[in-house]
Amino acid sequence: MNEHNRVAEGWLQLGTTLSHAARPTPDERGCYVNPPVTRGSTVVFPSLEAMQRQGATRYEHESIYGAMGSPIQHELEKAIAVIEGGTDCQIVSSGLAACTLPLLAFLSAGDHCLFSDSVYGPTRRFAENVLRRFGVEISYFPPMAEEKELEAFMTPKTRVVFTESPGSHTFEVQDIPMLARVAHRNNAKLFVDNTWGFGIFAPFAHGADLSIQALTKYPAGHSDVIAGAITVAERKTWEQLRDTAIQTGQVAGPDDCWLTLRGLRTMGVRLAQQARSALDLAVWLQQQPEVAQVLHPALPDCPGHALWARDFTGAGCLFGVVLDSRYSGQDMERMINSLRLFGIGASWGGYESLVLPTTGGIQRAFASPMGKASAFRLQVGLEQTSDLVADLQQAFKQLHTA
Ligand SMILES: *Cc1c(COP(=O)(O)O)cnc(C)c1O
Numbered sequence: 001m002n003e004h005n006r007v008a009e010g011w012l013q014l015g016t017t018l019s020h021a022a023r024p025t026p027d028e029r030g031c032y033v034n035p036p037v038t039r040g041s042t043v044v045f046p047s048l049e050a051m052q053r054q055g056a057t058r059y060e061h062e063s064i065y066g067a068m069g070s071p072i073q074h075e076l077e078k079a080i081a082v083i084e085g086g087t088d089c090q091i092v093s094s095g096l097a098a099c100t101l102p103l104l105a106f107l108s109a110g111d112h113c114l115f116s117d118s119v120y121g122p123t124r125r126f127a128e129n130v131l132r133r134f135g136v137e138i139s140y141f142p143p144m145a146e147e148k149e150l151e152a153f154m155t156p157k158t159r160v161v162f163t164e165s166p167g168s169h170t171f172e173v174q175d176i177p178m179l180a181r182v183a184h185r186n187n188a189k190l191f192v193d194n195t196w197g198f199g200i201f202a203p204f205a206h207g208a209d210l211s212i213q214a215l216t217k218y219p220a221g222h223s224d225v226i227a228g229a230i231t232v233a234e235r236k237t238w239e240q241l242r243d244t245a246i247q248t249g250q251v252a253g254p255d256d257c258w259l260t261l262r263g264l265r266t267m268g269v270r271l272a273q274q275a276r277s278a279l280d281l282a283v284w285l286q287q288q289p290e291v292a293q294v295l296h297p298a299l300p301d302c303p304g305h306a307l308w309a310r311d312f313t314g315a316g317c318l319f320g321v322v323l324d325s326r327y328s329g330q331d332m333e334r335m336i337n338s339l340r341l342f343g344i345g346a347s348w349g350g351y352e353s354l355v356l357p358t359t360g361g362i363q364r365a366f367a368s369p370m371g372k373a374s375a376f377r378l379q380v381g382l383e384q385t386s387d388l389v390a391d392l393q394q395a396f397k398q399l400h401t402a
């Protein structure tokens with residue numbers, strides 16, 4: 001199969017699951033196709049006994065109060081758990097909350113947590129500014145580390161290895177089964193921020209203990225929702241996570257859950273198209289004399305490409321572009337400012353294209369694959385591919401006008 005189909009394959013395979021997950025079963029009176037939105041804080045009961053009985057079911061996603069999640073939140077949790085392949089899921093208020101909550105749930109003072117150097121910037125800042133303050137030791141490993149090298153970063157206190165594959169700025173695809181082996185050998189858990197790989201990478205089949213999603217990205221898909229999800233591989237990890245979610249007041253609003261479930265229904269076709277378009281743009285960019293390297297996991301010169309080919313059933317719509325070293329940051333700025341179809345903005349996974357510089361401001365403990373060159377990342381939306389190429393073509397002229 002050529003790469004053009006390969007990047008879309010997994011998205012199309014998801015279609016049946018996305019169409020049927022978390023749907024009500026019709027009874028004799030019939031029912032609407034979609035679960036309804038229920039807005040509320042207080043839940044009232046006919047007796048104290050009934051309230052206590054319901055309270056005891058909190059691990060079954062039931063609630064006695066709105067801060068423990070609404071019925072539509074629990075429907076969304078079921079759908080995400082099915083897609084990730086885990087036993088249970090907790091929806092939280094943002095993708096970042098989905099990164100921080102499991103660290104709060106499973107780390108204590110005196111523990112060590114090992115992060116991939118390519119980890120999402122705000123997760124890194126949480127580790128540096130909050131976890132350290134509570135006595136958790138933090139260190140980083142180079143994302144492309146081999147098994148022996150990684151083993152040397154583990155300490156007797158390491159309880160969690162946290163990674164994101166591929167990194168959303170530098171796109172290193174990592175060997176998750178190997179990371180899981182090393183973590184488990186050392187009595188630690190492996191947490192994966194699977195935002196890029198949602199639906200096309202099965203975290204638990206590859207050894208992860210917990211998977212994190214920014215639902216804000218592909219599932220919501222329309223740049224109008226902030227939400228996150230944490231899914232676990234096994235029931236035994238679930239209770240501590242669920243208790244911490246309740247204890248920290250983590251919840252998402254019912255309307256955001258409903259919008260995310262609605263977005264999820266069309267995620268497969270949206271992303272199949274966006275993944276094909278992104279690869280077409282990546283290949284076009286590779287052929288431009290202004291470009292030094294394109295960091296897209298489906299391209300052979302992306303770090304970890306062979307791991308992508310082994311472990312993923314498709315590709316995302318976000319990738320990186322490194323400009324030739326003769327172009328300064330100012331050259332790139334002129335180029336980015338003159339793009340018409342690519343909005344300048346954070347985030348990704350929506351239906352519209354975006355651009356963001358990725359040089360400067362990104363903290364790394366080890367060398368980044370982009371070096372010091374001017375670089376940017378593209379989020380590819382549903383615009384016609386040839387229109388996006390034409391936009392890049394006209395903007396690239398700005399690189400030469402200094
Ligand atoms: C966007 C993002 C997050 C955070 O999601 P928000 O909903 O924006 O808080 C976490 N991890 C990755 C990899 C992301 O790209």
